[in-house]
Amino acid sequence: MKSKILISTSSFGELDPSLLSNLIETYSCVFNTHGRRLKTEELLELVADINGIIAGTEIYSREILSKARNLKVISRVGIGTDNIDLDFCREQGINVATTKTDLSFSVAELVISLFFSFFRNIPAHQMEMKNNNWQREMGETISGKTLGIIGLGSIGKKLVELTIGLNLNIVAYDPCEDKEFSSKYSVKYCDINELLKCSDIVTIHAPSAEDNQPIISEEQFKIMKPNALLINTSRGKNINEEFLFEALKNKTIAGACIDVFNDEPYKGNLASLDNVILTPHIGGYTSDVRRDLESEAVENLRKFL
Template identity: 25%
Template sequence: MAVQIAVIDDWQDVASGVVDWSALEGIGEVHFVHDYPADNDTLAKRLETFQVICVMRERTRFDDDLLRRLPNLKLLVTGGMRNAALDIKAAGALGIQVCGTDSYKHAAPELTWALIMAATRNLVNEANALRQGKWQQGLGGDLHGKTLGILGLGSIGQRVARFGQVFGMRVIAWSENLTAERAAEADVTYVSKQELFEQADVLSVHLVLSDRSRGIVDAQALDWMKPTALLVNTARGPIVDESALIKALQKNRIAGAALDVFEQEPLPAHHPFRTLDTVLATPHVGYVSQQNYHLFFSQMIEDIQAWAAGAPIRLLS
């Protein structure tokens, strides 16, 4: 009997065309599911017939309760090698294997800089005004000579820092694990947390979401920032206290925010981030690129083939 394979979270209806899924014809039938995440009752009914489910990053949560409602599930495959939305321990206890994929490491840093430049030069408003027959609405800001603050100098943070250096910015960084020596290796100045928020003209978030980092950009941190500063978050929404950020923006405590990630995704219809003039918001597209999707889906196929052959690869535990 053919294995039933679901490719879910295909919100843009693009998964079927990014790679050639016919490579799995000898294993089973591939189904593309475009629905947004839902409650566990709905998800269980939607997914109960599948033995293999391919998920896109952290869009749909698979907790212990949902996994127990999917008795046919044998393999979960996720884009990337880290997915906080999957209860991997519970999956293992139920005999469900979990595999991941590599990632195109440049997608998120490139999107980060697209947001920084668009917000700094007010590009969205200027472009929309031009379409309306208008011309030159205001003054854009500048980056050269300004200070770029990096919250989390990991692989992505380091790439963002290098872009900043090319633009002639002074780059500073802080995280709980960062040392002055490691920062110096990237030609970045190590500062304290308070100094990071106080000195940055652009502050970009690049931490991994954890219990320690959740809400680390809180009301106190935002209060340290310059009133002319821009906050950029392309990491994970819950790292920033959304209610505190909304209040800071409403009171003009900071100049603006450029956001690609949110506490709840998709962003609720009437969320303030959809209407605040000082917010440039994109729908979590930091990893949504042609090259990254091709890598994700092609390696998902490889994972399924290896699993079917009894020799799974890129196992997560």
């Protein structure tokens, strides 16, 4: 009898259909047919007799995993595991595998394109030109601004490397400080409040907190500069979206560029604002990166089934 697997990422195999056809030959496959991240109640219906999961960013809580009594492996298409109850997996002997494919270039490039787009009003100019309106809005240069990076891991560091030459002052907050790196690239470590107070651009590259509390909420918006741009390409839960909406509507901060959301696909009220750029979770969504991620996730799955 074939092992039964759940392929939870709805776009899996689009770039390389052979990955999918090979899985179908080897395993009995269950697919995500919703075209979005699976919700708790949907996972509960699917995992009961599953042996392996090719997983995205959907939540694998103790409640869900306790229903998956035959589960042997969760193979993440990505590096993060903050959406998986690792303690429960250890207790039950469920293997959790992550990919080693480097997402840092892809995500860091998106961050750079977002802050350039925001400060040069590219979305607004594109809209006006499409409507046959020659309407210009004054932009801002990046040179001389302070870039604050929350989470100076592989992606945060790649962002620092790629912004060399832009004449940015860079500050960072991370519980684990890499003094050699900060010295080489003139990055100043500081606490998170100091970072928020002094930064013109704040970009988040940290995992979700264990208690799922947001990094940026009402109090943090109050101490940010009124001309600040907030960028999130990490986890949706890292920002309280309700207070983000209020901060943008009231011009407490200048704007935001958001690629990740609490609920995806996102259909919330941020879309009604003109000082926000929204993208549909595309940080690691480049053809070369995605192909490698999926191939590696399949290899990891096969190791345990």
